[in-house]
Amino acid sequence: MVTIKDVARHANVSITTVSRVLNDTEHAVSPETKERVLTAIQELGFYPNAMARGLHLNKTKTIGLIIQDITNPYYPSIVRGVEDSAQALGYTVILANAYRSRERTTKYLNVFREKRVDGIIFTGGGVVKDAVEEKFFEHTHISTVVIGKSCNAKLPSVQVNNVQASREACEYLIKLGHRKIVTITGPADSTTSIDRLEGYYQALKQQGIEPQDDWIIQGNFEFESGYTAVQKFPAIGKGEITAVFAHNDMMAIGAMKAIQEKGFRVPEDIAVIGFDNIPLTSFVTPGLSTVTVPVYDLGRTAMKILSDLLSGHEVSRITTLPTKLTLRQSC
């Protein structure tokens, strides 16, 4: 590998001077010298060693991104948002799939420390009292931005208002005339699902509807759980339940499939609404109505905030991005 020394020798200057033209500092360099150095760099094909540079400057221009699973259709847009923004701001991103595993999260967090990433973006860990990460983020001083609800009160976060969005979705169902609405939740410890359930309660109660216990069915955010939730629910098909509100799209799509297999029509017999607006929603039949979460912007904004943080700017504790109802054919 060609080093700054080689360039210096080739251009007949000191490495100090090479470094100066490399970094385009204020420190003046005569035009001729600069020219000479530049051509030397060209001719030798010199690319400065970022490690040597980082060692001195104490920064890597690299950030760590922790997501849970890239094959979950919710994440690709987040990753794209983060990466696009990072690229524009001069950062590079290390991707980490944590698979909701505490062990893997810890492992990656440690790798991030050793690699001295400038900052971390953390998403999908919105699980109540997750001690490991909390401890990490308290003891370490790596700037971190959370996408979603932050488990740690001190970390800035970018999120949507799940309670409100969920309430609006359910209000819409009620406005359509539905009064017996089943909801399929995520895992019990998902803060996201807890909020979405709260919105469901608010909407029903506000309209004087008392939700029955068995209208709340626990799922786990996967297709399968939406499918079985409907399959095992006797009231669906007896004309009692007329609508299903799933806490994410995958479960909503699973529910639609089960409904159709039971011989009912969506939305005529049973209306369905989901949450997130993953790409899949527009390809299923009927198209799934859902709450659009601005995932790309969530990623983009998180990176922007992280960058501000790293530049020493003031940053708001919570940034809330708007959701909107996207209506297709399922309700």
Add this chain to the structure above:
Amino acid sequence: MVTIKDVARHANVSITTVSRVLNDTEHAVSPETKERVLTAIQELGFYPNAMARGLHLNKTKTIGLIIQDITNPYYPSIVRGVEDSAQALGYTVILANAYRSRERTTKYLNVFREKRVDGIIFTGGGVVKDAVEEKFFEHTHISTVVIGKSCNAKLPSVQVNNVQASREACEYLIKLGHRKIVTITGPADSTTSIDRLEGYYQALKQQGIEPQDDWIIQGNFEFESGYTAVQKFPAIGKGEITAVFAHNDMMAIGAMKAIQEKGFRVPEDIAVIGFDNIPLTSFVTPGLSTVTVPVYDLGRTAMKILSDLLSGHEVSRITTLPTKLTLRQSC
């Protein structure tokens, strides 16, 4: 940040000794000393600086992964395969979305050089005569593995046999009794699509079917192009064409939608088969029959080969992974 010096002072040894226990070298260290150092590391919360380490060892344990667009459903599994494997092998991965842009590719390649990644995995650049990358990979000495067809004869690659897989898919259609089969291709310069077209030709000719010129419709791998391909094709619906073979799933799904909108049934009136087996295929109605490309394994294997390469092992120039026909309801 606590450094090796702090640990050394705290444990009352030299940094040499700390380094030794850190790296668990052969060089003997007395058990008591080792113990003392270990507790010092614990107590101080020391994480060795990977940059300092890398500067000396001349390796980063980091690899660069170039894909085209993470929101394209083909990529998440590849990325997951690469990352899982990287993690297991002690590597960290920098993700780069190149968006098929030459400029962005070059930019990232240069970042990779400056960061001194140990290796690169390159995918989705299977475009005929792509000079930039070729030049890069010839002039630089960064080990690189290509997923898909390699534009550079010297780079090891992991791929599937698109010609054969495509031929098998078409033979299957023919076996079902279809003789007039339309194919929707990718962009004209896509090596992948060129191979899949070749397989199509081989299957038809082998059965004595002379493909008509207008049976080959150019698409661009996007949903939309599959949709319009069918929409604008007059023969579909006149009972002439009975099957469609799309060069990827997104186009197949677009085609199905257009067929259904024209009032025909899949597969009764027109059979459809796709390629790749992206997750979407099992959620559309009818489920899409397709050629399964082992994307996760493609990623995993590429990383394994890269790792072998970096360890100085011999590595085969081309690794071909098997595809298989996955039949659902669309044909």
Add this chain to the structure above:
DNA sequence: CTGAAAGCGCTTACAG
């Protein structure tokens, strides 16, 4: 405008 030298935090050959 230019350069010699110290230092960033490690590893390792060398000496003892």
Add this chain to the structure above:
DNA sequence: CTGAAAGCGCTTACAG
């Protein structure tokens, strides 16, 4: 078994 010192490839305060 232990440590002093050189060196990895940069940046920057200091001197001229």
